[in-house]
Amino acid sequence: MKKAWMTVISQKEIARNIYEMTLEGELVEMMSSPGQFVHIRVTEGFDTLLRRPISISSIDTKKGRFRITYRADGKGTKLLATKQSGEKIDVLGPLGNGFPIAQLNSRDHALIVGGGIGVPPLLELTKQLNQTGVRTTHILGFQSKEDVFYKNEFSYFGDTYVATVDGSYGTKGFVTTILDEITPSFTTLFACGPTPMLKALENMYPNENVYLSLEERMGCGIGACFACVCHLQDDPQGYTYKKVCTDGPVFKAREVVL
């Protein structure tokens, strides 16, 4: 983990309000695990006081670059979307524990499930899994056709199914609609997306090897402020806890209360 000024190399809108930004700088040396995030200070002044946590969506160690993919929605992300090539951004990272992939090998089949703005970290994940020969199948869910992104990128690495809530692209419904249809077999499931989706997956695969990436509002992003804690499932009312920022954001299913 380090704090560094990184340079914006490019920024483009790849779907409705979804921006992909490439950043260059020394932080990249420390990046390897897919599913980690960075904590970004969008403005130097008081307009957005807190940093914004955004997942790393792809790492290019050779060029010293990485990407984030985010939705311009609130004040901070909208400001981020105005940054232009050449501008410098204050980035703290890489933070958190990513998806555990070391134990997978070419005999494994990973099922990768992403919902909306949970999709980005899964791109680096599938890239790394494919590099070690793991077969991957991808199920992506979005609101509508205009919101779909990274369909081609995922297809490059393996079978890719898309669901949209309004049916304007792919299957009409949710990622679970597709899962019900194709009932894929897999050795490990990796997922990132809205909490209801993660809950559904947890219930759907009670006995499988499932890893979920969580979101929570953060203060420090490094484990010091206790903003981002969650209860453990085996002690849901007690005082044991995990921090999303440092123990997560990726947890084994049924470990923490969603």
Place this chain on the structure above:
Amino acid sequence: MKKAWMTVISQKEIARNIYEMTLEGELVEMMSSPGQFVHIRVTEGFDTLLRRPISISSIDTKKGRFRITYRADGKGTKLLATKQSGEKIDVLGPLGNGFPIAQLNSRDHALIVGGGIGVPPLLELTKQLNQTGVRTTHILGFQSKEDVFYKNEFSYFGDTYVATVDGSYGTKGFVTTILDEITPSFTTLFACGPTPMLKALENMYPNENVYLSLEERMGCGIGACFACVCHLQDDPQGYTYKKVCTDGPVFKAREVVL
């Protein structure tokens, strides 16, 4: 008075921390009187909440441009100094009552006295006076050689004397040192600068025609908030008052309490 987005045409540092910025836009149509000011919103967010009052230092009605000349000192003016050509700035103006010049004609001799960052509005003043044939003599005071600006510009319009506190340029001392030396005769005196300077001038010329431009911390800049009031000299403890923003910033000497 109007609020408009004006475009930065150029910005340059003309002396130590002194910036000259040219702005273009419709507001200029309403500008004519020298000594008026504009109220500038430096940032759109919360970094500088209040507007900054800055004098108009020259007007070019034909091109639809005007200039401000300011010292980058505090938070707002330092931010202003980072603006680049092409950027838009939120300007409210023109505000206040400038120097009364209508009653002067070619038989008059105007003495113009400026101290430090009080010098800028006097440049448009001397330009307009010279246009109507008024003879002008200029006395300008600065801290040090590096702080001197507009010496050439003023010289173009008339005799120009410069004093610096440390003697590194022109006469060593204050504008009053020069006045004591050259004891100029004049029909009207116009001055802008730090309060001690204005007080000294008021005392030095108790029976002459003297106009002083004042500074005060402002809220609204348009007369609504009562932030910028001053007492009247004939009622120094009473409740009568003048507002620097709308009754001033230029007052006849001995009218208001300095």
Place this chain on the structure above:
Amino acid sequence: MTCLTVQLPGLDLKNPIMPASGCFGFGREYAKLYDLNVLGAIMIKATTAEPRFGNPTPRVAETNAGMLNAIGLQNPGLEKVLTEELPFLEKFNVPIIANVAGSEIEDYVQVAREISKAPNVHALELNISCPNVKTGGIAFGTDPLVAAQVTQAVKEVSSVPVYVKLSPNVANISEIALAIEAAGADGLTMINTLLGMRMDLKTGRPILANGTGGLSGPAIKPVAIRMIHEVSQKVSIPIIGMGGIQSAEDVLEYFYAGASAVAVGTANFIDPFVCPTIIEELPYKMHELGFEHISECIGRSWKQHAKIAYSRP
């Protein structure tokens, strides 16, 4: 079509947006910039029995997302307000809320009696919370008993409904609010400024000549929202909310908390057109969020019937 009308004691508002007292003078300056008829109401500058000069300058200072002021209730006095300022405002079809201040209960009573008779004054706002005057002001606003006394005394003489302006500089805002309600107030306005101070880096002395000043602007919005959320659930009189409002979104946050109308103060200095801009944007924002009438928004954060799930964002 979204509807912005609000009925409050004495106030039939075409929309719930009004400039806050002390940030709009007596309307003259802003009347040069836009048609004041668009405003829901106008809260005029505090009026005292006698003319006041106020505090020495500097009277304002900037803070992080806020400002301090120590104007000290400068105003031309009751007589001039009655003969010069209020008549000027008569040409607009906008209800005036007269802000009343004083050092003794008798002062409030005297000003209230007279000013409430002016034809365009539809309500009074008792300023028992000004932090910038030595006597009166905030002293009245931090003691429930005294606050109730001045409220009751003014109610007895006022010809129009009486709103009381609360100070945020208290430990228990509900206690004061309830005392004021019990004393007969028709409504509350909240909040006045927080007490604050800034030092000059070079001189080491306070920037304001008065030392302390009142903190206003965006910085104080969360404090106001919390107080309105609390008080609106305890009293049954309406609340006009204020503190840092700059946008239609801010207005909705105040309504959700429990306000029935809002006032805009400091933001007028930053953008003199802020009130008409908010009035224009509010219907669009409401439409986007599915509201038809602004009243649906009142107290949404705590009302049971507000049928929105308490969802983790």
Place this chain on the structure above:
Amino acid sequence: MTCLTVQLPGLDLKNPIMPASGCFGFGREYAKLYDLNVLGAIMIKATTAEPRFGNPTPRVAETNAGMLNAIGLQNPGLEKVLTEELPFLEKFNVPIIANVAGSEIEDYVQVAREISKAPNVHALELNISCPNVKTGGIAFGTDPLVAAQVTQAVKEVSSVPVYVKLSPNVANISEIALAIEAAGADGLTMINTLLGMRMDLKTGRPILANGTGGLSGPAIKPVAIRMIHEVSQKVSIPIIGMGGIQSAEDVLEYFYAGASAVAVGTANFIDPFVCPTIIEELPYKMHELGFEHISECIGRSWKQHAKIAYSRP
């Protein structure tokens, strides 16, 4: 050379900059980023007798130049702090100030008695001002009598000097401060957070699961400055100031107001290196302004001997 050392009861500080309680955990995370030995002291997270989970999430929200938190004093409890957290900090040559919280006076007494015996705990900070817990917390901090009681009870059992942390959510801060001084406190720390709230535009509900939270960050600085300016002139025990500090300039403003040391809270989240950065910059800033020893700055805004003219800026 400018000199930053400060001597306070129990605290021999190499410089007057320390992270504020709750914004630095127990130091472990920041120890990975820089050498904690540079710090003047460390105020550790509130410790209660029993472990606490705290409030449901979301627990933080952003505000204009500030943030709200409703952590709810989550901590691993006295025993773990004694056996795991404090020993970790022993390897640094930095005095620890232990923040003590509870729901009953007995809780404070129990924690204070034990934690004050830890070898690296040089002082206690009684948190009688946390706005995020139902019992204890702020309730203790708004009543002078109760505040005095808890102070006295803790003083009786503590092996180290006791600082008491004041809540800004009061009408009369001096009254509380004087009561706490009279009860034997060795110092004051101020301020804790202001009570605040934000609404979610879409749901209409509070953003924080707890509803209200504590407002911290740059927005509250003028409130803290004003309170320290007032209290420092009335008490003779030292004050550690906090609230929105982000820079060496901010530190000086606190000293001018009357603080003898300062703590940095929220700013650690924005820039984890903020404390070492301030410590590095402070001597330059002091030199620029002509100060040789930081003690020259204390109370400069009100001390007679501060030989700077009260000049209009």
